Amino acid sequence: MNVEVNITFKGGAGNVTITVFSNGNQVSQVVVLISGTVPLTNVSSGDIISIDGISPANGSDISISVSTDPPTPSHYESGPIMDSYIVL
Amino acid sequence: MKKHICYIIICLAIFISKQNLNAQTKDVSITILTADSLPTGNNKDILTGFYNLYLNDLTGVNKEVKFSSNLFAIMLRYNKNLIIDTNYIKNSWAKRFNIDFDASFENSNKLKGFSMGLKYAIIDKRDVTISKKLIPLALGKLKLILDFHRSVISKISIIKDSALKKNYNDQAKKFFSSHDSLIFENLYPELQKIILECSKTKDGFDFSSVKNYSNLSIGMLADKSYKELLKSFQNMPLLVSYLNLTTFTNKFQMSNIDLGLDFSKGIINPNASNNLELNIKGSLGFANDTTKVNKDLSRSIANGEIGLNWVIKGSDNRSNIEFKLSASENYIISGLYNSENKQLFTMNGTLRFRISNDFWFPLEFKYDPKTGNVFGLINISSNFNWLRF
Incomplete structure (x- = not known):
């Protein structure tokens, strides 16, 4: 399935790496430098979307276009982000 | 005409602040450069960035309205999208501007006089939100x-x-x-x-x-x-230029104009419990010559100061006590009074205690090596957040 991840950085520049893992393998990886929507292809149920990087001064909002566990949108405070979502 | 302009500015200031106060309960907290985000009390004197209105004794004889804000904070009130990274970085120049306004009124609500100040951070490497590093x-x-x-x-x-x-x-x-x-x-x-x-x-x-x-x-x-x-950015250089204008209290004519530059930079590792901060100031002031009948700005004074600020931090790494030693030179370019020296060199000391998050208690003294005179004064420094309503 195709998945879109929307990221909004607030109060300065941020930097986030989105990685899709499927059964221990890295399926895709995208580095996000500015707010926007990132398309991810070939994502399957049970895959994990890993999100890590730096959230700017006023934090970041992240939402994934498909059902995940836990569900999105999520807000991250300023500082390091290390999070992961299972695609349902 | 000048009266009308002043009233418009005051009304605008009150309106903007009310917008801010109303919005505070609804909005997520938006971090701008605030006085308290700056590491030391000495820096608070240099550049403040809060968004504040202070009304004093509105029912009394002498009414006073003070307004302080950062230009970006005002813009953000009217365009929430400015907080998004691309807009934020594009408009980061506005974060460098601070505006202060202080107006006093008579009992009959007639404007007595006002002062206003503009500050612009020419170099601000401490603001991590716009730092490329x-x-x-x-x-x-x-x-x-x-x-x-x-x-x-x-x-x-x-x-x-x-x-x-x-x-x-x-x-x-x-x-x-x-x-x-x-x-x-x-x-x-x-x-x-x-x-x-x-x-x-x-x-x-x-x-x-x-x-x-x-x-x-x-x-x-x-x-x-x-x-x-983040703390390591507290040592980065900060250079602020400013312009202050003050009118007479009984006439809409300038009584003082001050122009200046203020530079500070930390020297020791900011994660240490002590730090040293270099502070260099230069200013040029134009004031009314009180010996003349006519009110004008014929008295001009240049001032330069270089000092070191010793910062002692608490367990939370926040500055609690500061001691600043400096040397300053005053030079009266024009409008020298009879009893005055054209040039005055003094050694200065300021001891500051942080009473609360917003409140500093500074004790200042000056020493004139030529005459051996020592002058002392107590001054209160606060951003008035504790009076916010």
């Missing part, structure tokens, strides 16, 4: 930890049992979170094994080598490391 430095510092996170998630993605995968992922989220942190010893034993396995990677992050690692989470370590990096 922060993200590369943070990614460099946290690279091994971020890689480590990905390797743990990669291992969890292998788990076939969806309930088990969910449980491990839920715990991993907390273990890597700096806010809702779960320490290592509280993780499932199998997840602990995965984490230790991942930390044995060659050239990778070795969590098991961290002292007392079982009582820690990766989120806590990453957060500590990031905050140390």
Whole structure:
């Protein structure tokens, strides 16, 4: 399935790496430098979307276009982000 | 005409502040450069950035309205999208501007006089929100930890049992979170094994080598490391230019105009409990010559000062006591009074105690080496947040 991840950085520049893992393998990886929507292809149920990087001064909002566990949108405070979502 | 302009400015100031106060309860907190985000009381004198209205004795004989704001904060009130990174960086020039306005009224609500000030930070390397260095430095510092996170998630993605995968992922989220942190010893034993396995990677992050690692989470370590990096920005240079205008209290004519530059830079590691800060000031002032019948700005004074500010921090790394030693030179360019020296060199000291988050108690003294005179004065410095309503 195709998945879109929307990221909004607030109060300065941020930097986030989105990685899709499927059964221990890295399926895709995208580095996000500015707010926007990132398309991810070939994502399957049970895959994990890993999100890590730096959230700017006023934090970041992240939402994934498909059902995940836990569900999105999520807000991250300023500082390091290390999070992961299972695609349902 | 001047009266009308003043009334318009005051009404605008009150309106903007009311907007701000109303919005505070509804909006998420928006961080702008604030007086208290600056590390020391000495810097608070240089550049403030809060968004504030202070009304004093409105029912009394002498009414006073004070307004202080950062230009970006005003713009943000009317365009919330400015907080989004692309707009924020594009409009970061506005964060460098501070505006102050102070008007006093007679009992009959007639404007007596006002003062206003503009500050512009020519160099502001301390504002991490617009720094181009922060993200590369943070990614460099946290690279091994971020890689480590990905390797743990990669291992969890292998788990076939969806309930088990969910449980491990839920715990991993907390273990890597700096806010809702779960320490290592509280993780499932199998997840602990995965984490230790991942930390044995060659050239990778070795969590098991961290002292007392079982009582820690990766989120806590990453957060500590990031905050140390943020503190290092407190030592960066700050150069602020300013223009202050003051009118007479009985006439809409300028009584004082001050122009100046103020520079400060930290010297010692900001994570240490003590720090030294270099402070250099230069100003040019034009004032009314009181010996003349006509009111004008014929008296002009140049002033230069160089000093070192010793900052003593508390356990929370916040500046609590500061002692500044400086040497200053006053030079009266024109309008010298009979009893005055054209040139005056003094050694100055300022001892400041932080009473509360917003409130400083400075004790100042000046020493004139020529005459041996010592002058002292007590001054109160506050951003009036404690009077906000």
